[in-house]
Amino acid sequence: MSIFATARFVLHLAISAAMIAITALVLLAPSRIPENTLWFMVALGLGGAVVLCGVAVIWPKDATIANDELARSSQQAGIVLGYWATFAVFVVFLASALAGQMDPRTAFYLLGFPLGAVPSIYMVVAFFRGRAG
Template identity: 40%
Template sequence: MSTNPVSRARLFGSAAIVIATLCAISASVLSIGPSGLTWAAIIATIAIGYAIISAVISLLNPDAADAAWDEQNSAVHRDSLIFGFWAVLAVFILFLALSLTGRMDPAMAFYWLGPVLGAVPPAYYVVAVLRGRAE
């Protein structure tokens, strides 16, 4: 694991978003825990907190911020956004088919696109860090 504080903040923030989203999806599938709107608020709070903490750490450590955005990390960041786009497109097509066949309410399909869009790029980044492709 990197000793760079900006890289650590990015890793822990991304992991927190992924874990919260997986908990929300699991709770929804198992019909336990708070409502979907409560989970949305929890995930949003984590994401906004992550953004604020990341910005503060980057401002306090400008040299570490430059090192955290080297060429390799920038490429992984770009790849995570591309992967997230294609994942949301695939899930959208799946949800569209489920909605058209009456197996899923269109409003629910739209609601569940949010967690996919919010969690897939951070999940890609966390996996890249664990594989040693990013810091």
């Protein structure tokens, strides 16, 4: 396995774990959410992008090998799944907000989590299935 594929896997795993942990905190103990959660996620995403770009510049052959048609197809499928998961969550949150069971600001805040987590979770699963490495 190339170093680029390993770096991509670690980034998707870190994003998945962070998004699941934050979502669990939001749902189970909203008062325990750290104030810098947003900046942590931004730093994780930007740091991962810098690492992947750096690895691609240092090892361009590995990056080319790791970005084959199967990996691109898996990435596209993860993005599509993330879109539909976010749409489904939006409909549920809309119904909850209209029924008065959820504050619209909270619903809007939580809407970003499936869009951030689902594609990364899909890529981790695809990696273990041999479709993204």
